[in-house]
Amino acid sequence: MTDATRQQAPVAVAEGELLELAMRVAGAAQDGEELEVYVSRGVETDIRAYEGEVESLSSAASAGVGIRVVIGGRQGFAYAGTLEESVLRQTLADARDNATFATADEHIGLAGPDGVAPTSLDLWDDEVLRTPSADKVEMALELERRARHADARVRQVAFADYGDMAAEAAVASSTGITATARRTVASVAVETIAGADADSQTGVGFSAARGPGDLDLDKAVTDAVERSTRMLGATKARSGRCAVILDPRVTSTLLAVVSSALSGEAVTKGRSFFADRIGEEVAVPTLMLVDDPTDARSFGASTHDAEGLACRRNVLIDNGVLRGFVFDTTAARRAGTASTASAVRGGYATTPVAGCRALLLSPGSLGAAEILSEVGEALFVQSITGVHSGVNPVSGDFSVGAEGLMVRGGVLAEPVREVTIASTLQRMLKAVLHIGSDVEWLPGVAAGQTLAIDGMALSGS
Numbered sequence: 001m002t003d004a005t006r007q008q009a010p011v012a013v014a015e016g017e018l019l020e021l022a023m024r025v026a027g028a029a030q031d032g033e034e035l036e037v038y039v040s041r042g043v044e045t046d047i048r049a050y051e052g053e054v055e056s057l058s059s060a061a062s063a064g065v066g067i068r069v070v071i072g073g074r075q076g077f078a079y080a081g082t083l084e085e086s087v088l089r090q091t092l093a094d095a096r097d098n099a100t101f102a103t104a105d106e107h108i109g110l111a112g113p114d115g116v117a118p119t120s121l122d123l124w125d126d127e128v129l130r131t132p133s134a135d136k137v138e139m140a141l142e143l144e145r146r147a148r149h150a151d152a153r154v155r156q157v158a159f160a161d162y163g164d165m166a167a168e169a170a171v172a173s174s175t176g177i178t179a180t181a182r183r184t185v186a187s188v189a190v191e192t193i194a195g196a197d198a199d200s201q202t203g204v205g206f207s208a209a210r211g212p213g214d215l216d217l218d219k220a221v222t223d224a225v226e227r228s229t230r231m232l233g234a235t236k237a238r239s240g241r242c243a244v245i246l247d248p249r250v251t252s253t254l255l256a257v258v259s260s261a262l263s264g265e266a267v268t269k270g271r272s273f274f275a276d277r278i279g280e281e282v283a284v285p286t287l288m289l290v291d292d293p294t295d296a297r298s299f300g301a302s303t304h305d306a307e308g309l310a311c312r313r314n315v316l317i318d319n320g321v322l323r324g325f326v327f328d329t330t331a332a333r334r335a336g337t338a339s340t341a342s343a344v345r346g347g348y349a350t351t352p353v354a355g356c357r358a359l360l361l362s363p364g365s366l367g368a369a370e371i372l373s374e375v376g377e378a379l380f381v382q383s384i385t386g387v388h389s390g391v392n393p394v395s396g397d398f399s400v401g402a403e404g405l406m407v408r409g410g411v412l413a414e415p416v417r418e419v420t421i422a423s424t425l426q427r428m429l430k431a432v433l434h435i436g437s438d439v440e441w442l443p444g445v446a447a448g449q450t451l452a453i454d455g456m457a458l459s460g461s
Helices: 019-025 085-099 132-146 217-229 248-261 264-268 330-333 368-375 425-430
Strands: 033-050 053-073 074-080 154-173 178-196 199-210 241-246 289-291 315-318 359-360 378-385 398-407 411-424 432-437 450-457
Touching: 019 033, 019 085, 019 154, 019 178, 033 085, 033 132, 053 085, 053 132, 074 085, 074 368, 132 154, 132 178, 132 217, 154 217, 178 217, 199 217, 241 248, 241 368, 248 264, 248 289, 248 359, 248 378, 248 425, 248 450, 264 330, 289 398, 368 378, 368 411, 368 432, 368 450, 378 411, 411 425, 425 432, 425 450
Parallel strands: 241 378
Antiparallel strands: 033 053, 033 154, 053 074, 154 178, 178 199, 241 450, 289 315, 289 359, 378 398, 398 411, 411 450, 432 450
């Protein structure tokens, strides 16, 4: 067993005092400058089981601060991985110094209160912190045991993981912003390798929840085994053009790509295929796309965005018509509009940018099996590869590797692999046949659901 347990920067404040610390530092703003202080802390646990043993276990605690200073249109930023008083003072001094070297930009500035009240959300489960490490280890071991004995065709369990995190953050600024947010997430994931003769196929299943008590090990195992065993005997599909039915996970990945083109920052910089198309019909009339961080079902949900504004529901595409983008404060000023409270950041070491948190296509009336039946002949895609290299949110070009099963007579038929599906995001939005009712909230910026799209190019044998 590899024990990678480590303690990073110690948490320097007691529970509930993050905002007080942020406000105190923000109160040091000098005349003529805007000052924002973002502080966060968190704990994470990751456990991997392999062949009945704990292969690795890591537990880490971290805390840090990111400080932005805006003086005369110049922004300075500095961060530190501790909340010690002397380091806070030095980080503020560094941010001020960095501002003197920045290029002036009239649009740069900090958020100010906009009068929107935050939604009350419960995104925290104390069991993430209360559950003993031994119980978490046993969960990973039990996950692997169940996967090994779930089906005679399972030759090996590549990994069985348990992971969780608990994070808290606070932001305060000299412009009047004060906000806090916190959340927990726990998950299990398992990969099975199924075999028949010389053929081997893999499948991954998982379960995610706010706390360990709501995780479903059987669901994760069943999903992994089904995905691996049904691909046994897969061959290349015949090239042509056909309807494609996306598994919910694939739909979530697709929406994540679309979300980057809906960023107000990308639009103002000409890096989106949606640029200059507000009010145009960009999708089928039945399609509505909403980013709603106030939906507690989303793992990206939050009461406040990364600049401290109250999160809100933003309708991006309504009845197929493009209605708007997501903006943080700077991108909004550049576009001559108001922030949509959509600032996100990767932690205290980064500055905020515009981004989606909780994308959802308004569900249709059909479940997955009903969509298969309605479409009749298609390719069911259970996973894709090459998204980062094969999808361009600027031009809309879409070409990725895929594996899945052919749909014949409305049911899943022979498995296929090593195929490429291609189109453009513009055409795909206009060719949606069915949006599933089977909404599945997944870790990431978008929910998943079955999605049928007509007329995609399929390249195989």
